[in-house]
Amino acid sequence: MGVMNELINPGVVGSLERILAAASPGSGLPRLAGTAAQLGERSLRERTDLLSRALLADLPGEYAGTSAVFRRALDDPGFTGWMIWPVTETAATLALASTKPGDFEDCLALLAELTPRLTAEFAIRRLLAADLDRALAVIRDWTSHPDWHVRRLASEGTRAYLPWAIRVPEITDRPAATLPILDALYRDPVVDVRRSVANHLNDLARHAPDEVVATAANWMAAPDENTAWVVRHGLRTLLKKAHPGALELLGFPPASIAVTSPRLESAAVELPGELAFEFDITNNGPAEARLAVDFVVHYAKANGTLAEKVFKLATPVLGPGESRTFSKRHAFRQMTTRVHHPGDHALQLQVNGVRYPAEEFTVLA
Template identity: 65%
Template sequence: MGAMNELIDRAAVGLLVRVLTDASPGTSWTNVTAAGGALDHLSLRGRTDHVSQGLLADIAGAAGPRGKYPTAARIFRRALKDADFTGWTLWPVTETAVTLALDSTESGDFDDCLRLLAELTPRLTGEFAIRRLLAADLDRALAVVLTWTAHPDEHVRRLASEGTRPYLPWAVRIPGLIERPGATIPILDALYRDPQEYVRRSVANHLNDLARHSPEAVLAAAAAWAAEPDGNTQWVIRHGLRTLVKKAHPGALALQGFAPASLKVTPPRLDRSVVELPADLAFEFEISNTGSDPARLAVDYIVHYMKANGSQSEKVFKLAALTLHPGETRTVSKRHAFRQMTTRVHHAGSHGLELQINGVRYAHTQFLVET
């Protein structure tokens, strides 16, 4: 994360001050300048909040009789004329706009802030800042966001899907988005056939988020899309249902044509019985279709990791999607990396490797990991 922190550094804040000075020459940006010189040891989120506090202080000093939010919105819109008004320093800008809009007593500032985020998001996504507007008034915000699905700019259309994801990485959770899984389905319905992959990928990730707590709503949406597809719809559905397929959800498997099949599956053959970190574990196995019909197969594998307390936890990994004709046998191979990472710490001891095909588990094989 260290390199990510440097996305907002002294130089970036200095450029932001130059742009804002050109946009509002009469405003003193001393607090923002000071914030730019005090970023060491702060995370990216911490730097965002620190610079935003500087912006809030300087805008408070410049605010006219109309109030702080209109002053900020006017300056930020003027700054958009400058091509240098871009990059990660736009994150504190968007957070500042939202803070002022939510503090405002003028009702129209809420809707104008949504419009401002749509104007700013082509320079840097407003997906994080919009979360607080959603939390403050979900229905009001979603009504505006839904109109963005027809926006000519792909960044604004993506913001409609990405900003409303229930489990958006790095972002605060919005309870209403989790409690009301159907609230954002109209947005996804409008975007699943978007011409831009950038937008379609967000739709798929959003659908996958919903699958964590509302699989039936997800399957209903995916089935409706499958009934009115374009050339990219199957990819969107497959990517959006990936977690349900890993969990062997019957409805998700059936929707993608992964029906129960008559199979013979050999136990996975490992290239070693002891994995000394760091290393790759290679394995292969054979699948035979013993039935009388072609078999469309979702082939996954499961690693049973040793935990610090001596128990095991499993994680499912995608391997392949393939079709076997009656009597056909296919050899499948894979290399799985074992590396110590911040997101996964490996512990010495007995591990397991298991195959999962169309939701059915086969052949659990044990091996040791030494750290």
């Protein structure tokens, strides 16, 4: 994370100070200037909070005055990049503290103006958490905004599990609340917006799988050339979890097939190493079979229990009576996202949601 932390560095602080001083003539920004020497070993989030606290101390005390400074700063094309994150957090802090009518909604409008310069998806979470319905009443109108950055903010900012962002429990408790946003955007002409819609749908699938499948089915009933990809990406977790509705919608109904047990090249893998295996699938049915072929690795945990992870392998179509051999080499290497522990593991095949008997193997330190 060291490189990420440096996205807000003394140079960024200096540029932000210059731009805001020009947008607020006669106002000194001593607290902001002082943060350049205080960044130290702070994380990117901590640097953002440090700059935001300085802005709250330096700029006019009420939301209206500070938001006016930020809007004037938008005239400077250099007012962009990671300096925008502390600016958006400052605006949210002041709007949430304000008792003046309209400041909440104006802050959302300001975030929409700022989001093309970086993204306002992190700061918007605090407004959603404070009053979800009030915020969504504004955000839903963004789905027809002419700037795709704002349309993306409507979807990305309201995701249940937005990376780096605070959680908004009410979004997970009320999955239907954000579905109108996705309904309006799934055919957006910009790929970044459609990708956000798919990721948002995948987030909702953790808590509302049936509602997510129903939504995807409605989209498939009124598709464009990109809808199939949005649905596949949005249902990817449900597909791995073998949700029947998701499998059916994506064209993987139950099939009359025979699947052999995986044949392991070796019953032991020494770290770092690879597990090589192969297996056969035969279509015993009278019609062609479209298959979603996955494999499941049951990893040994430090406490001796097993934790599974599903991996995609292939999506073949087998004709009546056709047999096919599949092979794979799966890597076992220590990573920051997965620590491998020595011990007994297992490999299992999953085809169209049906799991077949597992083969055990051992990982050696």
